[in-house]
Amino acid sequence: MAVEREDDDKASDADGTGTKADASESKTADPKAVDPKAVDPKAVDPKIAAAVAAAEAAGVQSGEAVRLDSWIWSVRLVKTRSAGATACRGGHVRVNGERVKPAYSVRVGDEVRVRQEGWERVVIVKRLIRKRVGAPVAAQCYVDNSPPPPPRAAVAPAGIRDRGAGRPTKRDRRELERLRGLTGSGNPGHPGPPEGG
Template sequence: MAAAIAAAEAAGPANGGSVRIDSWIWAVRLVKTRSQGATACRGGHVHVNGERVKPAYSVRIGDEVRLRHEGRERVVVVKRLIRKRVGAPVAAQCYIDNSPPPPPREATAPIGIRDRGTGRPTKRDRRELERLRGAGGAGGFGSPGGRPTPGGRPNPGGRPKER
């Protein structure tokens, strides 16, 4: 662990220097790629000390960084400046996390998930799933006026198949 911290210190700028914000949020693992960090800055999702910043903004020790990413807001205070990506335990020592707690997992559960091992859904189950997901139409066979083919698949033209 001490060697990793030393490597992170070596990856940082010279005494009293600064690091680009897009590079720093990538290095401390707040985003997966540096280009995602730059895109978040350009889109107005990154604020430093309450101001919207561009990707080339120089972040300094003590700055408060607010990042809105993947439906969650992260609020961190910069403790250490690094330029290179490091492991998660070392990255966590480079900032103080003041973020609100993430929402509980059961509150974000997807709708219409079937129990494992229940087999193939029946027609009634499929219609219920489509209704829950908002994909079902009034006709039930895809396009309005379309009749099912002999195999039960939708026939968008509404005419019987040529044989």
């Protein structure tokens, strides 16, 4: 088999391409050659790299400030900028442990805590951006230290009525309340059925 390889190498050198011999030698000789398995696939993806470059180009110049409500919207922690401002005013957003206003200037290294729907997102600011970007790029603008979200309660949809069945009767409403767990064993103000009768 070694003879065939030498012949193949000579043949490739003879036609001037030198592909097989050069390829095997370049892997060992070139110190800049990178093993594709050792590289992070997110860093190599050209779409993500282009999006990051665009976000940096449209990003903040040195010395400029970014509003907190704008930043948490840009990195997709809230759905709209006005929702971010409302969350700040309501005390659901904290920066370095303190309640802040929507116009607070965010800096690199700040810890931002956003409380939403029963759990809290904890992120450290890595990059300041003003414009909303895609999720892969947004994930590179902060370090996510959030605890895992709470498990969703597996609740069966209780009391779905057929379309056109009309209003539920009082008996139907009691059954729905019992299924939903809104009442224990009947109406607390009602004495219940007479005993022994």
